[in-house]
Amino acid sequence: EKDSTGFQRSVKRVLLDENGNSKHDSDTSLEEGRTEQAIDLSNVKQAPALPPEIASEPQVVLVQGDLIQVSKQRQDGWAFGSKLHNADE
Numbered sequence: 001e002k003d004s005t006g007f008q009r010s011v012k013r014v015l016l017d018e019n020g021n022s023k024h025d026s027d028t029s030l031e032e033g034r035t036e037q038a039i040d041l042s043n044v045k046q047a048p049a050l051p052p053e054i055a056s057e058p059q060v061v062l063v064q065g066d067l068i069q070v071s072k073q074r075q076d077g078w079a080f081g082s083k084l085h086n087a088d089e
Helices: none
Strands: 067-073 079-085
């Protein structure tokens, strides 16, 4: 059994229109002092389909420069872990 630390991190949600372009959601609040930045989706690379046994696990979007911590890596290359730092911060 794991003990909860109570740690919470803010989440940046990116909504896409029907053409795959990011659009602003008026219900999405930004942390005080931060401004919304346009996200360039022109160089997005999508991984192959997840194996069925991990398809229900949470997933994260990574961009070049993000710092991640891998907690476990499978033989097929898929990994579990956390994003520690966003490249744009």
